[in-house]
Amino acid sequence: MNTNILRYKSISYGLLLMVVTAIAAVAQQQNTALMSGMEANAKQLRQYTFKQRTETYHKGELKNAKVDEVHYSVSGERVSIPLNEQKAESEAPRRGPGHRVIAKKMEEGKQKMKEYVERLMSLTSRYLSSDPEKMHAALANAEMTTGGGSKLLRLKIQDYVKAGDTMTMSFDPATKRPMTTEVSTSLDDAPVNIVLAFDQIREGPSYAGKTIIRSAEKQLEIRIMTYDYRL
Numbered sequence: 001m002n003t004n005i006l007r008y009k010s011i012s013y014g015l016l017l018m019v020v021t022a023i024a025a026v027a028q029q030q031n032t033a034l035m036s037g038m039e040a041n042a043k044q045l046r047q048y049t050f051k052q053r054t055e056t057y058h059k060g061e062l063k064n065a066k067v068d069e070v071h072y073s074v075s076g077e078r079v080s081i082p083l084n085e086q087k088a089e090s091e092a093p094r095r096g097p098g099h100r101v102i103a104k105k106m107e108e109g110k111q112k113m114k115e116y117v118e119r120l121m122s123l124t125s126r127y128l129s130s131d132p133e134k135m136h137a138a139l140a141n142a143e144m145t146t147g148g149g150s151k152l153l154r155l156k157i158q159d160y161v162k163a164g165d166t167m168t169m170s171f172d173p174a175t176k177r178p179m180t181t182e183v184s185t186s187l188d189d190a191p192v193n194i195v196l197a198f199d200q201i202r203e204g205p206s207y208a209g210k211t212i213i214r215s216a217e218k219q220l221e222i223r224i225m226t227y228d229y230r231l
C-alpha cells in the first residue's frame with residue numbers, strides 16, 4: 001500500500017480521535033456545570049415556602065382541586081400543610097332495582113381510581129426527586145443535542161427509573177437554568193407522560209411552575225401549579 005495513503009489514514013484517525021476526545025471533554029464539562037447548577041438551585045429552593053395547587057381531571061372534568069402550603073424542614077424533608085380542597089359532587093345512583101349494587105360498584109370504581117392516582121403520583125415523584133448520585137450517573141450516559149430550531153441544550157436520559165422510559169431535560173445553555181423536562185414512562189403497561197415547565201423567582205432559583213401528568217388510557221390528567229414563593 002502507498003506510504004502516503006497509510007500516513008493519510010493515520011493522520012485522519014488521529015484527528016478523528018482528537019475530535020471525539022474534545023467532544024467528550026466538552027460534554028463532561030457541560031454535565032458537570034449542569035449538575036452543579038441543579039444542586040445549587042435545589043439547595044436554594046428549599047429555603048422558600050410556597051403554595052401548590054393540584055387539580056385532577058377525569059374525562060376532561062375537574063374532579064378535585066386542593067391547595068397546600070409547602071416548605072422544607074431543617075433536615076430537608078418536604079412538609080405539606082393542606083389549606084383548601086374542593087371535590088366535584090358525585091352523582092348518586094337512582095333509587096330502583098339494584099341501586100345498592102350500582103352504588104357499590106361506583107364506590108369501588110372511585111377507590112380504584114384513588115389508588116391509581118396515588119401510584120401515579122408516586123411514580124412521578126421518582127423522576128422529580130433530588131438524587132445527585134443517580135443523576136450524575138445518568139448524565140454521564142445522556143444524549144446531548146442542540147439546535148433543531150431551538151437554542152436550548154437538551155439532555156435525553158433513558159431507563160432512568162424503569163426500563164424503556166425516557167427523560168429529556170432542556171436548559172438555557174448560557175445560564176444553565178432548566179426550561180422544561182419531558183418524561184415518557186408507563187404504569188401498568190400503559191403510557192404515562194409528564195411535562196414540567198420551569199419559572200424563575202426574581203433574582204432567585206428556578207422552580208417547576210407547572211407540571212402536567214397524563215394517562216391517556218385512564219383519561220386522567222393531573223395539573224400541579226406552584227406559586228407565591230417567599231422566604
